[in-house]
Amino acid sequence: MTRPLRLSEQSLRTTDSPITELIYTAMRDRSLISLAAGLVDEETLPTAAVAQAVAAVLADPSLGRAALQYGTTAGLGSLRLALAQRLAGDFTQQPTAAAPLADALAARCIITSGSQQLLYLVSEALIDPGDIVITESPSYFVYHGVIESFGARVLGVPMDHEGMSTTALAELLAELERAGQLHRVKLIYTVDYFQNPTGLSLSASRRVELLRLAQQYSRDGRILILEDAAYRDLRYDGSDLPSILSLPGGEEYVVYAGTFSKPCSPGLKTGYGFLPADLHEPILHLKGNHDFGSSNLSQYIVAHLLQSGAFDQHLEHLRTTYRRKRDAMLEALTETFADCPAVQWNQPAGGLYVWLEFTDGTRTGPDSPLFRAARQAGVLVVPGEFCHVTTDQDRPRHQLRLSFGVADPPRLREGVRRLGQAYAQVTKQLQTV
């Protein structure tokens, strides 16, 4: 007789990501064109650069042994410093001012197993059941699952072309205060560079306003901003925006999360965070319990790629590749939906996603005729409703996330063509009915 397992409350609240099934479907059937997964382009993966970096590290006896030994929980010092030096450019353009700033930033840095682990650790450090986390809506839904696993509620704030609406955020915070719920708000989560899923960035003035609101409403304790900069390096047009972290007062309120998965290699599983000084030790203690430090060899490889200039070289290459792929997708959308004014999408300046909307209300959910017709036509897309707060019954259900990460330009064009075919089929059926 099998005795029942008794899972923890947290385990019972932990579910699978809604797109896991989509990703595995795409893996099983290679004839399908996946515009669903936010994976990176296979062809761009820097096998030669990594081979060179790892050979250099392991050829040096003392460096090689250090890379294969235990590291520290916070992560490799030289890597943290290199990251801090890059980030210091947000604060100042003066080299003399940058050096001490970088040292201070490095001391508050932690290397994690991808930025996902940083998001997890920050949530674990702050959230108790019943708490509230505010996110953009739509947002990075995998993180919503993390928040909910800790028993917190996700509240979404709508976006426009400047990113999260700070007017709506201010209204939400005021409403929570009136309802006596302000003390429950622990975090405001923003993917403020080329957001997943919309491709939108938070504008400079909104960044200032977001920080101001976090400060203003930190009456019952600090409301932190979790600034997820995962796509920051994947910029194809326009100039870089300084982080919220670098705004006056930002260091106390902002957790800045970065990763090498998107701009380099997911297989190295190396991310990082810059934390408010008083959050650093609590997170280190949690990380100590998780794994006492991420893969040391990966950290030495990444540090070498940064120091040798190979990372920046790779980034240039990557930007060219993805820019071309984005353009291919946008061109294909223009061609395919030329006669469909109800189909609208944005022109992302970076990242991996195009956000598409059917203003005629065409449903896009996993059981919708459109989604099924697209699947039938051989293209996988992510229903937009997956990206909204799933406890919100009124969430939009007529949007799609399209990723140009994985497929090459010809397949991107073909994928969009198939989507167009599915849309034509569905709307025709509707007209017939």
Added chain:
Amino acid sequence: MTRPLRLSEQSLRTTDSPITELIYTAMRDRSLISLAAGLVDEETLPTAAVAQAVAAVLADPSLGRAALQYGTTAGLGSLRLALAQRLAGDFTQQPTAAAPLADALAARCIITSGSQQLLYLVSEALIDPGDIVITESPSYFVYHGVIESFGARVLGVPMDHEGMSTTALAELLAELERAGQLHRVKLIYTVDYFQNPTGLSLSASRRVELLRLAQQYSRDGRILILEDAAYRDLRYDGSDLPSILSLPGGEEYVVYAGTFSKPCSPGLKTGYGFLPADLHEPILHLKGNHDFGSSNLSQYIVAHLLQSGAFDQHLEHLRTTYRRKRDAMLEALTETFADCPAVQWNQPAGGLYVWLEFTDGTRTGPDSPLFRAARQAGVLVVPGEFCHVTTDQDRPRHQLRLSFGVADPPRLREGVRRLGQAYAQVTKQLQTV
């Protein structure tokens, strides 16, 4: 004005490991001989083998790209199968029976960021505040910290030369049942091969009895056994013992945890677990939230080391090296404490530790005269009381954990000599008093 951080309940329960400070002390002052840290021997780290493996992986375009791309949350299939094939030997010696068994085991395997992450995930999946985890006493104290961070109580069971006393365990379980606390018991944790800190292994008959007790007392839900086999490969004398997992009925009750940190390289940060079938999915979902899969490159390296035979070769070399170091420490102890019948220690057949006891009751705590005299003489050791359940006020305070992991034989001898000097000094002072 700084607004107060509001940490979660779990974060407030999470503390630093008691030996972190010892490890950093040893790092800062290289004249100190550390018999404290359970790190592995620098000289043994397989830089050449890893360089070869990673070069081979990255030289193959499709393999190389796969290694640098996202993997699956469960981990690399070929690695899981290779691990399952090795473990299948515990169940059967018949090749025809082993193959289907290995397939079934691989399906319940998960690759983690060191075995520490597996211990964490299993605890997270099962433990709610107020629960109970039973461990050997003394035990691997870092894991005690994990248990306590989830709000559970650690209860210790004494050991003898056969490992955990199953008689004492039976009494404890009966007592918990009488007290109406049996439903709180979620896990029994055992480091059943060359335990940290005692070097003792759980005998074959005790393994059977431990499983039987877990089954018998699983009245209010399953009590799982967490079998931490971290040191299994570091065997210097005697023959291997089959895992508790492989005993009849074990697959339902046992989580088996293994690692490549001790027998290969901590810097690869690759561990693994074999889980009861119904625990596999809950753990995968948690792992998905943590990091959706451990460093893929590390997994490809480890898989290559296993397939090429380099891992087994390395293991032979490692066993020879550590056997020599163990012998050096044991010889030095015999010489140093020849005239001190009150100083007793065991002869470990594997692992990295010698457990030493002062039967004259000499205190060994961090503030004890002996510990300070040893530090003064230039040797760091781990107070035995760190390894016992720290909430137990009556825990023994006259023991020491000595590790022969890091130092080479001459320094091991010198470290033991310094410890002897400290002991002589302290006992002389006592006699003078």
